[in-house]
Amino acid sequence: MTTKNTNNASKLANEKRLATMRANLAALEKRCEAILADMTGTGENLTQQQRADLLMLVNVAYHDSGKIEGCFSIDSCAACDFCQHMIASAADNILVICGSCYAAADAWKEAAWRRHKLNARIMSSVLFTVDELKALLIPGQLCRFNEDGDTVNTTMARNYLRIVIGHPHTNFGYWYKNAPAVAAGLAAEGYKTREDLPANVRFIHSSLLIGFPAAALWFDDAIFTVYPDAETTAAAILAGAHECNGRRCRACGYTCYLHARRQEKPLHIAEVLRCNKARREAARAAYDAKKAQIAALAG
Numbered sequence: 001m002t003t004k005n006t007n008n009a010s011k012l013a014n015e016k017r018l019a020t021m022r023a024n025l026a027a028l029e030k031r032c033e034a035i036l037a038d039m040t041g042t043g044e045n046l047t048q049q050q051r052a053d054l055l056m057l058v059n060v061a062y063h064d065s066g067k068i069e070g071c072f073s074i075d076s077c078a079a080c081d082f083c084q085h086m087i088a089s090a091a092d093n094i095l096v097i098c099g100s101c102y103a104a105a106d107a108w109k110e111a112a113w114r115r116h117k118l119n120a121r122i123m124s125s126v127l128f129t130v131d132e133l134k135a136l137l138i139p140g141q142l143c144r145f146n147e148d149g150d151t152v153n154t155t156m157a158r159n160y161l162r163i164v165i166g167h168p169h170t171n172f173g174y175w176y177k178n179a180p181a182v183a184a185g186l187a188a189e190g191y192k193t194r195e196d197l198p199a200n201v202r203f204i205h206s207s208l209l210i211g212f213p214a215a216a217l218w219f220d221d222a223i224f225t226v227y228p229d230a231e232t233t234a235a236a237i238l239a240g241a242h243e244c245n246g247r248r249c250r251a252c253g254y255t256c257y258l259h260a261r262r263q264e265k266p267l268h269i270a271e272v273l274r275c276n277k278a279r280r281e282a283a284r285a286a287y288d289a290k291k292a293q294i295a296a297l298a299g
């Protein structure tokens with residue numbers, strides 16, 4: 001067979017594989033929408049079978065390589081309403097980290113993207129019970145919420161909290177930016193103090209602005225902030241922040257999942273922005289300008 005024929009055969013095989021994948025994904029999406037079409041409220045009227053069928057459509061991923069190698073994840077999607085709103089708001093402010101979203105840049109990974117979108121659709125629509133959520137198979141010690149995307153609404157936050165309760169042998173790292181949704185979810189589930197929180201979850205509050213740590217909320221275990229360049233990241237680490245810097249989580253001992261629950265102050269974690277030179281320079285200039293503005297206001 002000539003090289004040209006081999007290339008054509010490989011292209012055809014790839015197109016066939018993609019067509020099959022898309023047909024399978026479309027069938028899952030259709031099944032989900034058919035069930036949700038019958039729904040009222042947060043799904044109280046759905047039958048047990050319909051609710052179980054929806055949970056069968058939720059994708060729990062195991063990562064056998066990459067940054068969170070050794071962990072499971074339950075993802076939302078950067079196409080969710082919250083992320084899309086934040087990405088749009090980044091158009092006017094380069095410091096909004098969502099404009100540099102790694103997950104949105106990976107949108108070409110169509111299968112994962114569409115499965116995550118389906119997760120977001122289901123988890124933000126139907127409120128499941130702890131017992132129902134036990135059906136999600138997480139046969140490991142570590143699981144991350146929202147490697148992609150964010151908590152869309154209170155219902156999703158409540159489902160995540162119930163997953164935590166239903167999987168007591170797994171430690172969860174709950175990454176979030178949508179603070180009102182997570183706070184409302186905690187309140188709706190009856191959590192009021194740090195002592196009330198389940199022992200097997202750590203809340204990682206991901207700062208919205210590059211270089212500016214989010215104000216800590218009562219339930220935060222860590223504040224995760226991306227800095228514009230090596231200099232500002234090093235300064236944050238020197239000031240006491242834990243260094244993430246794109247390391248594999250295994251290499252840092254899975255700090256975000258396993259560190260002792262904070263008593264007074266949350267752990268600060270610093271990571272350098274991953275981007276090209278032009279974007280880095282623009283982000284650093286905006287960071288310096290905002291710092292100067294804050295200093296002027298202070299005094």
Ligand code: SF4
Nearest residue numbers: 244249252254255256
């Ligand atoms: S601080 Fe450690 S556990 Fe957390 S994201 Fe970075 S490498 Fe992973």
